[in-house]
Amino acid sequence: MLNISGIKDGIVLDHIAAGKSLDIYYHLGLDKLDCEVAIIKNAKSSKMGRKDIIKIAGNLDNLDLDVLGYIDHNITVNIIADGVIAEKKSLKLPKKIVNVIHCKNPRCITSIEQELPHVFKLADEATKTYRCLYCEEKYGK
Amino acid sequence: MRHLLNPLDFSVEEITRLLDLAGDIEHNLPKYAHVCDGKKLATLFYEPSTRTRLSFEAAMLNLGGSVLGFASADSSSAAKGESVADTIRIISCYADICAMRHPKEGAPLVASQFSSIPVINAGDGGHQHPTQTLTDLLTIRNLKGRLDNLTVGLCGDLKFGRTVHSLIEALVRYTGIRFVLISPQELKVPGYIRTDVLDKNHVEYKEVDNLDEAMPELDILYMTRVQKERFFNEEDYIRLKDSYILDRQKMKLAKEDMYVLHPLPRVNEISVEVDKDPRAAYFRQAQYGVYARMALIMTLLEVEKPC
Numbered sequence: 443m444l445n446i447s448g449i450k451d452g453i454v455l456d457h458i459a460a461g462k463s464l465d466i467y468y469h470l471g472l473d474k475l476d477c478e479v480a481i482i483k484n485a486k487s488s489k490m491g492r493k494d495i496i497k498i499a500g501n502l503d504n505l506d507l508d509v510l511g512y513i514d515h516n517i518t519v520n521i522i523a524d525g526v527i528a529e530k531k532s533l534k535l536p537k538k539i540v541n542v543i544h545c546k547n548p549r550c551i552t553s554i555e556q557e558l559p560h561v562f563k564l565a566d567e568a569t570k571t572y573r574c575l576y577c578e579e580k581y582g583k
Numbered sequence: 584m585r586h587l588l589n590p591l592d593f594s595v596e597e598i599t600r601l602l603d604l605a606g607d608i609e610h611n612l613p614k615y616a617h618v619c620d621g622k623k624l625a626t627l628f629y630e631p632s633t634r635t636r637l638s639f640e641a642a643m644l645n646l647g648g649s650v651l652g653f654a655s656a657d658s659s660s661a662a663k664g665e666s667v668a669d670t671i672r673i674i675s676c677y678a679d680i681c682a683m684r685h686p687k688e689g690a691p692l693v694a695s696q697f698s699s700i701p702v703i704n705a706g707d708g709g710h711q712h713p714t715q716t717l718t719d720l721l722t723i724r725n726l727k728g729r730l731d732n733l734t735v736g737l738c739g740d741l742k743f744g745r746t747v748h749s750l751i752e753a754l755v756r757y758t759g760i761r762f763v764l765i766s767p768q769e770l771k772v773p774g775y776i777r778t779d780v781l782d783k784n785h786v787e788y789k790e791v792d793n794l795d796e797a798m799p800e801l802d803i804l805y806m807t808r809v810q811k812e813r814f815f816n817e818e819d820y821i822r823l824k825d826s827y828i829l830d831r832q833k834m835k836l837a838k839e840d841m842y843v844l845h846p847l848p849r850v851n852e853i854s855v856e857v858d859k860d861p862r863a864a865y866f867r868q869a870q871y872g873v874y875a876r877m878a879l880i881m882t883l884l885e886v887e888k889p890c
Contacts, residue, residue, distance in 0.1 A: 549708040551687040555666055558693065566779075576689020577710055580775070 446480050450525050452499040455510070456518040460484050463494035466517075469509050469542055472498065508536035512543075512572075537564050539572065543581055550577035585883055586695040586702045590716035590749045595756050597882075598720065604888060605721050605871070605878035612645065615877065618886050619648035625678035626652030627670065627694075628705070629661060629685040634847060634869070635705050635714070639682045642876035646886075651678060656686075668697040675699040680884055682714075683707075701883035709745050715846055716749040717879060718872035723803055725871060726842045726864055732759035736797050739807035739827050739852060741766040746846040747807060748776055755784040762788035763797045767823045770809065794826055798836035804829070806845045806865075808852045830854040834862065844868050 458466060463481045472479050477500035487493040498505075510517050511533035519531035544560045545552045552558050552574070561575035572581045586592070593601065608615050624643040628636050631654060640650045653659040660670060667685070671694040674681055682703040683691045688710035695702040706712040724730050735754060737747050741764055751772070754760050762781070764772055771790055781788050791797055798804070809827045829843065834857055845853060845865040857863050881888070 547688065549686075549688050549710075551667065551685070551689040551693055551707075554687055555668075555693070557666070574689070576692055577708070579688075 446482060446497065448525060449478075449497050449499045449522055451501065452477070452497065452522050453502055453505070453507075454520040454522060455496040455498075456493070456520060457487070457490060458494035458496065458517050459514055460490070460492035460494055462514065463496055466496060466510065466513060469513060470505060470507070472496075475502075475505075477502065507531065508534070509539055509542055511535045512539050535564055535567055535570060538562070538575075543572070545574040545577065545579060546582070547574065547577050547579040550574060550579065552576060584699075584701055586691075586698075586704075587713050587879060587883065588692050588695060588702070588704045589711050590713040590753045592713070598717070598753075601717065601875075601878050601882055602721050602724055604881065605717075605874040606725070607888070608877050609725075609871075609874045614889050615646055615881075617647040618881060618889055619643065619646035619884065622646075622648040622680070622884060623678040624648055624650045624652075624880065625674045625681040626650060626654075626705075627659070627674065627681055627683040627685075628652065628654050629656040629659065629683070629690070631655050632684050632706060635684060636682075638869070638872045639703075639705065639714075639876055641873050642880055645873065646877055646880060648679075648880075652681075667693045670694075671698045671702070680880060703879065703883065706745075709743060711749060712745050712846075713749065714872070714876055714879065715746050716753050717875040718868060719746070719750050719805070719844060719846075720753060721871045721875045722844055722864060722868040723842075726867075727802060727840075730754070731757040733802045734761045734763060734800055736763040736765055736794075736801040736804045737772075737807070738765040738794055738797075738804060738829075739809045740770045741772040741807070742770045744807045744846075747772070747805065750805065751776060752780055755780055755786050760786060762786065763801060764788060764790045765792070765794050765797050765827075766790070767792055767809070767819065767827075769819065792823070792826075794829070795833060795836060798833055798841075799838065801837060801841050804837070804841060804843045806843060806849075806852055808850050828852055828854060829857055831856050831860075834860055837862065 480497040482495040484492045515533045520527045521529040539562050540559050562572040565571045565573040626636050626639055643650050667690050675698050680701045682705040683694055684705040685707050688708035690707050691702055691704035704713055741747050842862050842864040
């Protein structure tokens with residue numbers, strides 16, 4: 443078993459579905475930050491069998507974690523300060539998500555203009571329905 | 584600065600003001616002949632639509648303004664691969680307002696994000712056609728004197744017809760509206776119109792497949808074309824095609840003050856013999872479309888109503 447040390451200040455994303463940590467790494471834009479990041483894949487979990495964990499060290503005030511609510515609301519977000527859990531953040535469905543999912547409607551303007559961001563807006567929280575900002579087509583997984 | 588991208592961009596109060604202005608324009612056309620002197624409308628039509636484009640151009644010319652633009656993507660810089668964003672940035676330097684038709688859904692929204700002039704969606708794919716909806720609302724209000732307490736029949740292709748979806752969305756905001764949705768099984772309104780629009784707003788509606796039976800209860804009949812290629816098999820098409828053709832016999836079943844609307848072009852779904860019936864309102868509807876667009880141009884350009 444691997445030993446990864448705890449972090450003093452930062453964020454720990456726990457209970458990520460096994461194998462999904464790299465997707466989250468990119469969706470959060472962590473590849474563009476210069477902070478220390480530890481990605482633990484397939485860690486043993488009594489609740490999930492296997493899980494992934496991401497530990498991010500440093501001051502991350504500008505990190506937009508809302509997207510995690512869309513990707514997997516079971517992820518636990520622990521804010522670490524001075525080596526202890528200072529806050530457990532609950533995840534909500536984001537009102538808007540950008541470049542996480544892509545519109546599949548062949549009639550949508552995004553199908554021919556590649557540089558446009560793929561923006562989806564939360565249309566119905568109860569049914570977790572997202573619609574493309576441009577063509578309003580419902581996103582189907 | 585306002586744009587019109589979706590029929591619901593305007594509140595019911597704003598629609599009322601716009602339709603009031605259109606009504607005044609209809610009765611006092613010369614009064615408006617110079618309100619847009621020196622203003623230019625750009626018509627950016629990435630796909631051909633003679634009727635809508637000419638209606639916009641007539642509207643601007645009636646207001647004393649002038650028009651420029653293109654009538655197909657082939658004759659625009661889109662043929663060279665220019666993006667909508669770049670095109671609208673350039674057009675913003677040339678004109679005061681623009682009307683855009685585009686085969687791709689959401690293109691006018693993209694334009695509005697980069698534009699420094701008001702953008703009017705003149706139809707984007709199968710998505711929205713808000714000026715048709717304004718035209719439909721103006722026509723209904725002028726003919727019936729109201730937009731509430733009406734039984735509105737929508738007939739034909741209710742699945743793919745964007746004008747039908749937009750009209751339903753616009754009318755559910757008024758009280759006492761009831762819909763009779765007349766279509767073959769294959770062309771019923773999409774599920775989201777039933778759940779997100781009709782059910783959500785507690786609007787009474789029924790879905791039927793027989794136009795004859797529906798006729799007596801209607802205040803408005805909104806016809807659309809049933810296209811052969813929409814059917815899954817020819818047998819169904821042959822079985823159903825005549826039942827959605829409006830003729831003199833069917834008109835006999837309707838109320839004396841029922842009116843027939845159609846977004847046009849009409850192919851064969853309304854028999855030409857119906858044209859002479861005083862209740863056939865589809866050509867008047869095209870005329871109202873010019874007044875609705877005049878009122879819209881004035882509203883978006885924030886032109887004062889003349890005394």
